[in-house]
Amino acid sequence: MRISAKPYDWPHDDSLRPETTALIIIDVQRDFTDPRGYIASLGYDTAPARALIPGIAALREAASAWGALIVHTREGHRPDLADLPPQKAWRSARLGPGIGAPGALRRFLVRGEPGWEMVPELRRRPGEVVIDKPGYSAFAATDLALILAVRGIRHLIICGLTTDVCVHSTLRDAVDRGFECLVAGDLCAATEEENHRAALATIATEGGIFGAVARAAEIQLKLAR
Numbered sequence: 001m002r003i004s005a006k007p008y009d010w011p012h013d014d015s016l017r018p019e020t021t022a023l024i025i026i027d028v029q030r031d032f033t034d035p036r037g038y039i040a041s042l043g044y045d046t047a048p049a050r051a052l053i054p055g056i057a058a059l060r061e062a063a064s065a066w067g068a069l070i071v072h073t074r075e076g077h078r079p080d081l082a083d084l085p086p087q088k089a090w091r092s093a094r095l096g097p098g099i100g101a102p103g104a105l106r107r108f109l110v111r112g113e114p115g116w117e118m119v120p121e122l123r124r125r126p127g128e129v130v131i132d133k134p135g136y137s138a139f140a141a142t143d144l145a146l147i148l149a150v151r152g153i154r155h156l157i158i159c160g161l162t163t164d165v166c167v168h169s170t171l172r173d174a175v176d177r178g179f180e181c182l183v184a185g186d187l188c189a190a191t192e193e194e195n196h197r198a199a200l201a202t203i204a205t206e207g208g209i210f211g212a213v214a215r216a217a218e219i220q221l222k223l224a225r
């Protein structure tokens with residue numbers, strides 16, 4: 001089975017199977033989608049991110065019914081901020097209160113706080129995996145690579161937030177580790193629309209240097225067969 005995508009139908013061969021596939025939902029958390037959360041505190045509109053939630057929920061349903069592994073990621077830091085690099089702390093505080101500062105959803109991007117939690121529509125279900133990460137790539141300082149290896153996963157379908165940062169960081173890391181990746185382009189968003197478009201275009205450059213990009217409808221159509 002192959003999914004209609006750009007710049008090639010994915011995967012490159014006919015090896016797609018549910019037991020070797022994972023859907024990775026990147027950082028669909030309240031701090032990134034709620035108008036009272038961290039991203040909003042930096043002055044960005046969270047409406048584009050919130051608009052993705054029903055579509056991501058539908059893709060999760062399709063992938064789960066097909067038999068793929070469902071993986072959620074959450075970006076956040078220890079309550080004592082011991083895992084927050086100084087440069088990241090400095091940068092976040094330049095535009096707003098900063099990581100760890102108090103807000104309407106309590107401390108921004110801190111593990112255990114309401115803003116750090118996944119949106120209610122995408123809360124973990126039995127059998128799904130949650131990866132808590134302190135950085136941008138879901139592979140950095142986590143056990144994601146081990147979990148995927150244990151399951152025999154080779155194909156990754158990726159969606160979520162934000163296209164140019166955590167989605168791209170995870171995607172690039174995955175490609176270097178030998179995974180073949182597909183990004184659901186219309187189920188990703190960035191703080192700047194121009195960055196979103198450029199990030200998707202970069203995936204498909206050089207014949208698909210970072211994999212392929214597809215619309216969610218095309219993915220769900222094939223998974224339903």
